[in-house]
Amino acid sequence: MRVAQPEGTRGSLKWMQRAVAWRPDVLQPGALPPLDWVSPLAWDDFAEYRDAAFLARLGLDNLAPALAAFWPRRGPQWDGLARFDGGVVLAEAKAHLAEFDSPASAAGATSAAQIAAAFSKVQADLQHGPALLDSEFAASETSGPAIFLSALSVPAKSDPSVKGLREPASAMPRKTAPSPGVAAAPAADPVTPGHASLSRPRTMSAPQEKDRPDPPRWDRVYYQYANRLAHLWFLRAQGVDAHLLLIGFLGDTERGGPSEAEDWHAAYRRADAALGLPRRHALAPFIHHLPPDTAVLTTPASGGGFS
Secondary structure, three states, rough: OEOOOOOOOHHHHOOOOOOOHHHHHHHHHOOOOOOOOEOOOOOOOOOEEOOOHHHHHOOOOHHHHHHHHHHHOOOOOOOOOEOOOOOEEEEEEEEEEEHHOOOOOOHHHHHHHHHHHHHHHHHHHHOOOOOOOOOHHHHHHHHHHHHHHHHOOOOOOOOOOOOOOOHHHOOOOOOOOOOOOOOOOOOOOOOOOOOOOOOOOOOOOOOOHOOOOOOOOOOOOOOHHHHHHHHHHHHHOEEEEEEEEEEEOOOOOOOOOOOOHHHHHHHHHHHHHHHOOOOOOHHHHEEEEOOHHHHHHHHOOOOOOOO
């Protein structure tokens, strides 16, 4: 679905349109190659896209059947879409904190069941799947996502069943024979996602599946953020080098927006905690936070308007 938009006069709609047209450099994650924005564009009625239309805009038309099997119609309407050499970017923009506290899903019974099934797959990977090593996670904050191909495996081709993100064989523990005269060490417990250290001795066995608490209801809390994560997961599970750009504009005095980037970081930390996400979940290297200052978006860089 293509949704034409008016020229924005306030809030994130205004700032996102201006940033793409006037200062795309403020929307450029340092860890990614140069982005080519394909939405929102003035000549395209500042249109935003959802469902199969957002895939087509990114050149991923072939994934439309798989998306329909994964998520019902009227899915996320993306604030921005971009491409880079070898990958794509999905963008979500906010200008004030109240925008972030989205309501629960209002989907009907059939769509709600499909959404619940999709969230279940994503949660199984991100909450109970392979966690990033401490050294890998630390490196992500300085070196970008390119080093994480060993921590997050995606299929080589699209798979309509979307079986999930799998840990590569190289990341599995290897069994080694003990040296003569040396007692064999006990087998290590499976790593629990989010553990602060993978080497700390543990005296209790890992919890069995039946002992795990029920995961949070993603359709009830931070639903908009959760469904954006789900679509990032979907694309990566289909073999696409997809990234999620979370834009938190600073200095929107009309809407009482934050003036410090830490306010946005704190909001996302609260959301991750509410969703039960470990800090080292497998999608973390592919999520980029940017806090552009609206002060640089008050006039076009070239002195003209939209073109």
